[in-house]
Amino acid sequence: xxxxxxxxxxxxxxxxxxxxxxxETYLRMxxxxxxxxxxxxxxxxxxxxxxxxxxxxxxxDSRFIIRHLKTRYKDLDDALSPAESALSxxxxxxxxxxxxxxxxxxxxxxxxxxxxVNKKAIFGVLPPLICDVAAxxxxxxxxxxxxxxxxxxxxxxxxxxxxxxxxxxxSECLGDKKYFWGDQPTALDATAxxxxxxxxxxxxxxPLKEYGLSKSNLANYVGRIKAxxxxxxxxxxxxxxx
Ligand SMILES: N[C@@H](CCC(=O)N[C@@H](CS)C(=O)NCC(=O)O)C(=O)O
Numbered sequence: 001x002x003x004x005x006x007x008x009x010x011x012x013x014x015x016x017x018x019x020x021x022x023x024e025t026y027l028r029m030x031x032x033x034x035x036x037x038x039x040x041x042x043x044x045x046x047x048x049x050x051x052x053x054x055x056x057x058x059x060x061d062s063r064f065i066i067r068h069l070k071t072r073y074k075d076l077d078d079a080l081s082p083a084e085s086a087l088s089x090x091x092x093x094x095x096x097x098x099x100x101x102x103x104x105x106x107x108x109x110x111x112x113x114x115x116x117v118n119k120k121a122i123f124g125v126l127p128p129l130i131c132d133v134a135a136x137x138x139x140x141x142x143x144x145x146x147x148x149x150x151x152x153x154x155x156x157x158x159x160x161x162x163x164x165x166x167x168x169x170x171s172e173c174l175g176d177k178k179y180f181w182g183d184q185p186t187a188l189d190a191t192a193x194x195x196x197x198x199x200x201x202x203x204x205x206x207p208l209k210e211y212g213l214s215k216s217n218l219a220n221y222v223g224r225i226k227a228x229x230x231x232x233x234x235x236x237x238x239x240x241x242x
Pocket of ligand 1 (some may be wrong): 019029041062
């Protein structure tokens with residue numbers, strides 16, 4: 001059976017990693033059988049999670065994993081027109097290559113309180129001394145990545161404003177639809193859910209989270225997908241009534 005390697009579940013959410021949550025959500029939306037093994041990026045084939053092992057195939061990177069899932073199991077995008085597929089790709093790039101970095105800034109850099117929550121969730125499984133050293137090393141590395149991306153060169157207010165434009169775009173595109181392309185989930189929904197839950201429904205506080213929560217269609221969307229595809233995970237108090 002297909003094995004998905006990802007971070008341990010935490011915060012009552014599918015995964016604190018946007019990319020792991022995206023991948024597992026695709027598996028669930030497509031009804032593909034799989035098992036999960038907890039892992040850390042250090043030991044992953046490309047130094048990042050998620051990765052999968054499917055028989056004799058080992059694949060890293062959610063984009064290549066989902067391409068494999070579409071080819072071998074089920075293509076959630078097969079009813080999309082070429083133009084819809086193109087827009088779907090563009091929105092996924094917005095989410096993964098832009099919004100993502102503002103959420104990384106929130107977790108790794110914005111406030112010490114957020115950093116402590118993030119540190120405990122990722123490194124808390126390690127023995128105390130190793131936890132502190134690994135957290136220090138990774139914090140430095142991720143901060144370099146945020147700076148390298150470019151977003152980390154701005155003031156926090158500007159970083160969040162840039163990401164709020166992404167939230168506006170997503171909210172407008174979703175509108176009052178159940179999923180981005182109508183009544184059936186597509187790969188874009190697996191991506192959007194994985195990143196939105198890690199923006200607005202996790203214990204990392206920021207103006208971006210508050211802004212995302214103010215978009216009721218996005219907040220309801222996240223609550224609805226979590227309830228439907230992860231019934232074993234309890235809703236947060238804020239989701240009650242969605
Ligand atoms: N493009 C990759 C990105 C994966 C990724 O950035 N994973 C993060 C966790 S959200 C990671 O493992 N980072 C560890 C590191 O950068 O050292 C994908 O789509 O899977």
